[in-house]
Amino acid sequence: MRSLASICVVIGALIFTWYLGAFLLNSTWALDKVKRAGVEISSKELILDTWSQEKPKLPAPHQVGSELWKTTVEKKITSKRSLIFHSWITLSSTLVGFLIGTSLGILLAIGIVHNNAMNMSIMPWAIASQTIPILAIAPMIIVVLNSIGVQGLLPKAIISSYLCFFPVVVGMVKGLRSPDKIDKDLMHTYNATNFQKFWKLRLPTSMPFLFASLKVGISASLVGAIVGELPTGAVRGLGARLLAGSYYGQTIQIWSALIMAAILAAALVGILALLQKFTLNRMGMT
């Protein structure tokens, strides 16, 4: 009960700040309008105006809310104007990218832990890959893949996996190396094979690390999928909505796409958290 109350207080404070911000940022335009028209307005009218402009600098929460309502509940999901439709486009490349990135990350981590040459050679490249801005490399991936005839979902998924594999590699290398000396010694005295050591010791020990990296990885995947839609002139997906919104100054549309992306990320991380809880519970590692 107390935690519920404190959550409400925090949300209330956020919404209050948001309305205040909307008033401060949008009042210049409202006052300009009034000046040009040469009329007087009361402060109440001023405040209401800053919260109901068509292209505000910062839309008020209820404007974003009603836009979200209109574009989700009141539109058919097959419509190009439905945010659910666009979310699904982005979500599908996010999930494919997450799958590719996670598998790649885990495989690389296994290689790095078991092979010294890979340990010395892969890690620097993995780190270097993350220093390149994704916005710089995304168009190139699209162009290269397009020239060999790969289009549609896959290029976006690859961009998203580019962001997602790294936290998985780092987390899993750490995780697969986390067994205590005594646990490894025990396996040694049993004359266990490398595969048995991996399957019965390293992998179970790395589970908490895996879930931590998956949570980072899935949100990185979502960012990657959205970014992958930006430089390609995509007309579908949350990224496309952001881009179109910024072309036409549709700030309400931008903000509703942003909120949608945030909801999506929260839901994905939430699902992983549930999966983590379930798995670790079954492993007796709460």
Added chain:
Amino acid sequence: MSPKIFAKSLDLTFSTNDGPVHALKDVNLDINEGDFVSFIGPSGCGKTTFLRVLADLEKPTGGKVQINGVSPTDARKSRAYGYVFQAPGLYPWRTIGKNIKLPLEIIGLSKQEQNDRVERVLRLVDLQDFENKFPWQLSGGMQQRASIARALAFDADILLMDEPFGALDEIVRDHLNEQLLDLWRTTSKTICFVTHSIPEAVYLSTKIVVMSPRPGRIIDVIETSLPNERPLDIRESSEFIAIAQRVREGLRSGHSYE
């Protein structure tokens, strides 16, 4: 009869950043089948290192060591020994039963055989009702018993134990000592047992190896004359006290490294 385990002028030097550390120097020892051998000495005397050499967890830098007539590596590959570490070393994601099955899965025993062995060793260490509990649900003493059960399930005829009761309180320790002696008598295994405690060493052993640090070496080997049947109050007998006295003197003479 050739000895079960023998070491001849065994040397082991660790190279560290502060220069070489002489962990074992010129160690000579014969251990016969069915012996219960305790290794006692202050920290750094090489008793654990010696056990780890037997288990092929450390490589000696000189001399010769054989178990069942073969090198430690071959002995390990033929799974000649079970090892009990200082800490229980149970895998937290496995139940007690599953932990005991771990070595059995690795050897590749049938499910039936695994279950039989788990049941048998859990009875030996008096943990029948805890097969499906996770390690954190057990007390420290019970966890250590589970780890002994795991080593027993392996069914090797040599048991290497590195201060298995070091972290336990006196009463639990006494109890486990009695159980261990029972086990040793009924299974006639060869046991190598590292300890800090003089009474524990004297109470358990047929042979006590007194060691001294810097460099780690053997300063005395005492064959005890106590009967195999040992009630706890044997510790008040004059014979027991005399052996304990000799161990203490050995330890004291080894301490002249200042």
